[in-house]
Amino acid sequence: MAALPAPGRVLKPARLGWLTAALVAAGALCVVFPLFWMAVTSLKTVPEIQRLPLHVFPARWSNLDNYREVFQRQPFGRFLLNSALVASVAALSSAVVSSLAGYGFAKFRFPGHAVLFFGIIGILMVPFQSVVVPLYLWINRLGLLDTYPGILAPDLVSVFGVFLMRQAIEVVPSDYVDAARIDGAGELGIFCRVILPAVKPAIATLVIVKFMWTWNELFWPLVVVNSPTMKVVTLGLVSFTNMYFIEYNLVTAAAVVSVLPILAVFLAGQKWIVRGVVMSGLKG
Amino acid sequence: MPPAYLKRQRRAGLLFVLPAVIYFGGVFLVPLLESVIGSFYRTVPGGATQFVGTRLYVKVLTDPTFWQAVGNTVSLLVMSVPVTVVLALAVALGLHRLRSLKARSAWAAMYFLPFSVSLVAAALVWQWIYDPVYGVLNHALAALGVPPLKWLQSLDLVRPSLALVNVWARLGFDTMIFLAALQAIPAEYYEAAAIDGAGAWRALRRITLPLLNPQIVMVAILELIFNFKVFDTVYATTQGGPAGASQTVIMLLYDTAFKYFRLGDASVMAVFVFGSLLLVTLLQWRLFRRQVEY
Numbered sequence: 001m002a003a004l005p006a007p008g009r010v011l012k013p014a015r016l017g018w019l020t021a022a023l024v025a026a027g028a029l030c031v032v033f034p035l036f037w038m039a040v041t042s043l044k045t046v047p048e049i050q051r052l053p054l055h056v057f058p059a060r061w062s063n064l065d066n067y068r069e070v071f072q073r074q075p076f077g078r079f080l081l082n083s084a085l086v087a088s089v090a091a092l093s094s095a096v097v098s099s100l101a102g103y104g105f106a107k108f109r110f111p112g113h114a115v116l117f118f119g120i121i122g123i124l125m126v127p128f129q130s131v132v133v134p135l136y137l138w139i140n141r142l143g144l145l146d147t148y149p150g151i152l153a154p155d156l157v158s159v160f161g162v163f164l165m166r167q168a169i170e171v172v173p174s175d176y177v178d179a180a181r182i183d184g185a186g187e188l189g190i191f192c193r194v195i196l197p198a199v200k201p202a203i204a205t206l207v208i209v210k211f212m213w214t215w216n217e218l219f220w221p222l223v224v225v226n227s228p229t230m231k232v233v234t235l236g237l238v239s240f241t242n243m244y245f246i247e248y249n250l251v252t253a254a255a256v257v258s259v260l261p262i263l264a265v266f267l268a269g270q271k272w273i274v275r276g277v278v279m280s281g282l283k284g
Numbered sequence: 285m286p287p288a289y290l291k292r293q294r295r296a297g298l299l300f301v302l303p304a305v306i307y308f309g310g311v312f313l314v315p316l317l318e319s320v321i322g323s324f325y326r327t328v329p330g331g332a333t334q335f336v337g338t339r340l341y342v343k344v345l346t347d348p349t350f351w352q353a354v355g356n357t358v359s360l361l362v363m364s365v366p367v368t369v370v371l372a373l374a375v376a377l378g379l380h381r382l383r384s385l386k387a388r389s390a391w392a393a394m395y396f397l398p399f400s401v402s403l404v405a406a407a408l409v410w411q412w413i414y415d416p417v418y419g420v421l422n423h424a425l426a427a428l429g430v431p432p433l434k435w436l437q438s439l440d441l442v443r444p445s446l447a448l449v450n451v452w453a454r455l456g457f458d459t460m461i462f463l464a465a466l467q468a469i470p471a472e473y474y475e476a477a478a479i480d481g482a483g484a485w486r487a488l489r490r491i492t493l494p495l496l497n498p499q500i501v502m503v504a505i506l507e508l509i510f511n512f513k514v515f516d517t518v519y520a521t522t523q524g525g526p527a528g529a530s531q532t533v534i535m536l537l538y539d540t541a542f543k544y545f546r547l548g549d550a551s552v553m554a555v556f557v558f559g560s561l562l563l564v565t566l567l568q569w570r571l572f573r574r575q576v577e578y
Contacts, residue, residue: 016484017381024378028394031455035397037420038409054423101304108297116305123312125565127513129534130558133541133550134318135311157307187296216402218516223542234404238520241408248412255405266400270393277457278464 035259042066042253049249066253070240073250076257078229079236084261086148086232087214090155091207097157098206102165103195107177117166123159128219136223150224151232155214161206164276168202169195205276208269215262233258316558322551336548344552352528353536356443357512360532363447364454365507369500371451372458377492379459380466392463396456403453403516410449411436411521436522439529446530449517454510458503465499466492505565512561533557 041049043058045065070076104110105117135154144150172195180190196203218234225231231239237258240251266273323340325333344350375395382388398406413421414435422432435445469492477487493500515534518524524531524539533553541550 017383020378020381021387024375024382024391027375027378028391031452032394032397034406034409034413034452035401037413038405041412050418054420097303097307101301104297104300104302108293108300110294110297113297116301119313120304120308123308124509125558125562126312126316127509127534127557127561129513129515129537130319130554131312131315132537133547133554134315134322136541137318137547138315154311156311157304159308162304187300191300212400216404218402218404218519219538222519222538234402234516237402237404237408241411241520246411248415248418251408252412255408259401259405262400262402263397266397270396273399274396274460274464277460 038252038255038259041248042256044249046247046249066249067257070250070254070257074236074239074254075228076233076236076254079231079233080257080261082148082151082230083215083233083258086151086155087211089148089152090214091211093152093156094158094161094210095203095207098161098165099169099196099199099203100191101162102167102169102199103191105162105166106169106172107174107195120159120162128154132220132223139224145224146226146230148230151221151230154220155217158210158213161210164202164206165199168199172198201272201275204269205272208265208272209276211265212262212273319551319554319558322548323555324548325551326548327546333548340548340552344549344556349528349531350533350536350553353531353533356528356530357532357534359443360447360450360514360530361508361511363444364450364511365504367447368451368454368458368507369504372455372503373462373496373500375455375459376462376466377488379463392459395459398453399456401453403514404520406453407449407517407520410445410452410517414445436530437526439526442522442526442530446517446521450511450514453517454507458507461499461503462496465496469495501569505568508564508568509561512557512564 040056040058043061043063043066045059045063048055048059101120105113131154139145139150139153142150144153176194176198177190180194185193215232216234217232218238221232221235222238225235237251237254240247240254324335324337326336326340328334379388379392379395382391413419416422416432416434416437419435421435426432433441435441473491473495474487477491482490513534514532515538518530518532518535519538522530524535534557537550537553537557540546540553
């Protein structure tokens with residue numbers, strides 16, 4: 001084994017390895033710290049968060065008064081429901097329309113194919129804020145301000161979804177499609193019975209990511225929502241700061257309430273989210 | 285193939301993409317054109333509109349408030365984009381060096397966690413950390429003998445402080461992209477380099493970075509777009525203050541349109557945002573493609 005590296009060469013990376021591991025760990029703790037701080041603050045009383053010297057941990061871990069207060073001051077349960085509804089519809093419609101379009105772009109050639117596909121991808125260049133004023137005027141004209149359809153209007157399909165589904169469907173062997181076609185299956189039947197089962201992971205990715213994005217959105221809901229009952233969770237969260245003095249024990253409790261459901265979705269679907277990120281990253 | 289079959293195929297393909305095409309046309313293309321058209325019209329009291337040519341452009345583009353917002357946006361960009369990209373690259377390289385795959389994915393998951401948190405929640409938690417009196421950051425600095433700082437209340441610190449929130453929110457996403465790209469590089473390349481006597485630094489410069497170039501360009505562009513459009517963090521914390529020091533273009537656009545209802549002015553800003561983002565992205569893409577050749 002002439003190619004075996006000299007002993008010094010092996011030792012050095014190993015020593016560096018410990019340093020790397022320590023740095024990686026320290027960085028990770030810094031990244032997680034704000035979330036940790038959010039959680040512990042939400043369990044503290046006002047005198048506790050103002051106490052000097054600072055105490056890291058709450059006096060009573062079972063102190064849920066802040067959470068009770070959050071739900072009493074604002075219809076936070078309603079906010080959560082609104083967000084869940086809006087995000088679910090956005091995720092589902094996005095999955096349906098994106099898979100249809102992804103199939104069309106991946107397995108068919110038709111006039112305008114390239115123009116339409118790159119036209120859609122080009123929308124990534126259009127910041128939402130560039131279209132928000134006309135969109136607001138349209139929603140107003142249609143009488144959809146302060147309604148679920150109004151909140152959902154710009155969220156029903158995302159460019160990311162079309163791109164992701166095209167990438168996923170492109171690698172499904174065309175032989176499967178042709179075989180089904182020879183067997184006399186209709187195009188929609190092929191789509192439902194051949195394509196969709198083959199790209200289940202991509203659909204899972206899309207549904208999870210789109211749900212998360214919609215849940216976390218602030219700008220558009222801020223524009224279209226007026227009444228307290230139609231607020232989504234991000235708007236509810238902001239409403240805790242519209243005071244002269246910000247009660248951080250309540251703000252952090254509200255933040256935990258708004259983050260927990262999405263964190264659960266995130267942790268459950270992390271495998272698929274990473275796939276999606278990787279896919280958009282490697283093939284972008 | 286028979287022409288009838290081809291014709292049916294073409295029609296089927298078009299039908300499949302039609303819902304998406306109609307949707308994007310209606311929700312993005314038409315409003316974008318309306319934004320451009322709207323930038324030439326003034327809304328007169330009573331709701332009617334009046335054609336005013338380029339007068340609104342002159343008005344907005346000679347307004348110091350607008351240029352202050354542009355300056356703030358650029359300064360936020362300059363602070364957060366390079367930091368995010370370099371840090372993400374460093375973290376990805378660090379994670380990639382970890383031998384145990386289990387440890388690697390566990391630490392990676394921690395870096396990725398903020399990706400799931402809404403920017404509103406992130407901004408509010410950071411505002412609490414930044415609190416000048418009770419914030420944990422000033423507590424920690426006091427332990428080191430540093431006097432308390434007004435992170436979000438001082439003219440000089442507010443932008444770096446907000447930039448840090450954006451870095452925190454975006455780091456994990458970029459790290460995941462880099463890490464995936466690193467894992468796709470065949471180990472043989474490094475073995476060959478080691479046999480040729482190349483050290484770790486040379487291997488990084490000659491193998492890793494060139495192979496990661498597409499991802500670096502893409503992440504830089506994504507970060508640029510993200511930071512250009514950033515709104516939530518500013519809105520939830522400073523609302524553009526103090527004294528307009530953190531007023532971004534998007535914040536100004538929002539206020540102009542939905543607080544003061546000057547829709548024409550807002551449309552000019554919308555066109556400006558679209559135009560400059562397009563220009564900068566194309567420029568960055570061309571520049572990077574050529575320059576980063578190590």
